Amino acid sequence: MMNQATKETLRSATRRKASKPAPTTESGISLLPLPERLAIYRQMLTITIPQAGELLGASVTKSYDMARKGALPLVEIPGMGKRMVSVPRLLEIIAKGEGGAE
Known part of the structure; x- marks a missing residue:
């Protein structure tokens, strides 16, 4: 769940002129600076x-290649057959400098 501050950050980041929509990624989060995305x-x-x-x-x-090779901390969602990445464990990997695209 996103708190009110996060929702406001997303709203303000996506406010643009009507003729120029905010660029988004596959994930649906605007192309915010890294610190804001991490927050x-x-x-x-x-x-x-x-x-x-x-x-x-x-x-x-x-x-997906990294996930298949076990480089991402995956969590299986029971009954849905879906794999998700654990954010706390991913942030630990990033902080230790173990992750990244090669």
């Missing part, structure tokens, strides 16, 4: 594999 992601427990790749500077294909 949003820190409030989430899990994110999608492409979102994790976005944080690491990897393409969608590379992100």
Whole structure:
């Protein structure tokens, strides 16, 4: 769940002239500066594999490759057959400098 400050950050970042829509990524989050994206992601427990790749500077294909090889901290969602990336564990990897696109 996003708190009110996060929602306002997203709203203000996407306010543009009507003729020029805000650029967005596959994940739906505007192309905000990295510190702002991290602030949003820190409030989430899990994110999608492409979102994790976005944080690491990897393409969608590379992100799924990293997930397949076990380089991303995946969490299985029971009954949905869905794999999500654990944000707290991903941030630990980033902080240690173990992650990243190659």
